[in-house]
Amino acid sequence: xxxxxxxxxxxxxxxxxxxxxxxxxxxxxxxxxxxxxxxxxxxxxxxxxxxxxxxxxxxxxxxxxxxxxxxxxxxxxxxxxxxxxxxxxxxxxxxxxxxxxxxxxxxxxxxxxxxxxxxxxxxxxxxxxxxxxxxxxxxxxxxxxxxx
Numbered sequence: 001x002x003x004x005x006x007x008x009x010x011x012x013x014x015x016x017x018x019x020x021x022x023x024x025x026x027x028x029x030x031x032x033x034x035x036x037x038x039x040x041x042x043x044x045x046x047x048x049x050x051x052x053x054x055x056x057x058x059x060x061x062x063x064x065x066x067x068x069x070x071x072x073x074x075x076x077x078x079x080x081x082x083x084x085x086x087x088x089x090x091x092x093x094x095x096x097x098x099x100x101x102x103x104x105x106x107x108x109x110x111x112x113x114x115x116x117x118x119x120x121x122x123x124x125x126x127x128x129x130x131x132x133x134x135x136x137x138x139x140x141x142x143x144x145x146x147x148x
Contacts, residue, residue: 051098054136061134068148069094069127071119072104078119078145082109089141094127106137109145117147124148 021029050067053060071078072093082090089108096103107129109116119125126148133139 050096051100053131054096054098054103057131057136058134060131062131064128064130064143066126066128067096069096069105069125070122071125072121076120078125079116080118082111082113082116085109085111092142094125105140108139108141110141113142113145116145119147 049065050069053065053067072095073081078092081092089110091106092109094105094107096105107127117123117125124147126146127142128144129140129142131140
């Protein structure tokens with residue numbers, strides 16, 4: 001058998017190397033996957049849930065709700081207000097942001113609530129609360145709170 005000469009080797013096709021993704025391509029693919037997952041989970045959208053809660057709070061009686069909001073307390077800092085309260089619950093004002101606008105709500109913060117952030121008046125928060133009475137401004141107890 002003849003050994004390939006350099007001239008014959010040039011004529012033969014070389015095997016193609018598999019193309020590797022650049023970090024930009026991988027990033028774009030990740031964003032697309034995230035967007036698709038978010039679209040499928042759109043029923044869990046905090047803005048949509050809060051809008052439905054505002055329209056019909058009785059439907060949420062006994063359920064936990066999560067929403068994006070800001071704290072509007074007189075003390076200015078959420079963790080300080082929770083730490084210095086004298087009652088078992090602090091009735092705290094929050095502003096909720098929805099796709100249809102904003103509205104205010106009163107939530108009850110238990111004195112033993114863990115990991116309360118040092119949030120100010122304009123800091124966005126993700127607040128989870130239980131609607132005990134089915135009313136907009138009564139009986140809604142915060143179960144978890146964190147920065148958004």
